[in-house]
Amino acid sequence: MSLIGYARVSTAEQDLALQLDALHAAGATRTFEDRGVSGARTERPGLNAALSFLREGDILVVWKLDRLGRSMTHLLQTVADLEDRGVGFRSLTENIDTTTPTGRLVFHIFGALGQFERDLIRERTNAGLTAAAARGRKGGRPMAATPERVARARHLIATGLTVREAAARVKVGKSALYAALRNGEPKNDTNR
Incomplete structure (x- = not known):
């Protein structure tokens, strides 16, 4: 040892x-x-x-x-x-x-307190989201690939631009634009 x-x-x-x-x-x-x-x-x-x-x-x-x-x-x-x-x-x-029984106990109490703290944070976050939803507010990022931007991107692609270039021009992540074009509907932009 x-x-x-x-x-x-x-x-x-x-x-x-x-x-x-x-x-x-x-x-x-x-x-x-x-x-x-x-x-x-x-x-x-x-x-x-x-x-x-x-x-x-x-x-x-x-x-x-x-x-x-x-x-x-x-x-x-x-x-x-x-x-x-x-x-x-x-x-x-x-x-x-932690090589003694008392030390392990104390450390496990710290662990329980840490878990309790994480649970409280999660609980408060969920309560805040529920309260916001009740007031009509929705969490998350705003949608970047709006129908207007997707339509503009379709037009730019039809004139010869690549999807990557069109995405840059309409300020939408290329992955979000690809998904919107593939599905025919806007998707949230996670590659901004």
């Missing part, structure tokens, strides 16, 4: 010393770093290297939870992936250790 550390700072001007000292004091035998990498970025070379390096029985250690995850969902997924591989997780600041 090895303790493998991961440290990250968002800007190049920030210093990793605090995190590295804490990870070293916790017993990390090797530490991976990301400097000047926002937690919101999906591509974090140091984290990817740490995750690749970890073996069954190892423990990934971070100074604080927000150093690992972009969001609660990402954090939960990363720790679940570690768990599936037989790798533990420890956050020093929050005193969470």
Whole structure:
């Protein structure tokens, strides 16, 4: 069993010393770093290297939870992936250790809270859409391939333009125009 550390700072001007000292004091035998990498970025070379390096029985250690995850969902997924591989997780600041029953409980409570938050967001979104529909408003993008634009495009194509050129002239995505021409009716423009 090895303790493998991961440290990250968002800007190049920030210093990793605090995190590295804490990870070293916790017993990390090797530490991976990301400097000047926002937690919101999906591509974090140091984290990817740490995750690749970890073996069954190892423990990934971070100074604080927000150093690992972009969001609660990402954090939960990363720790679940570690768990599936037989790798533990420890956050020093929050005193969470998934190699202990209490640590797993706390982390699963975080997971339940994250799911609860997602459910609330979904519920509020659906309620908002229902309220908007009751007022006669419809969600989604406005239709770009209107009957007028499709008719203009048909005319331009008849005069020798390609569908791509006609789509550009009438400001409709080529895929939407192809679909409207094929079906004889306008379609929503998703390639704008």
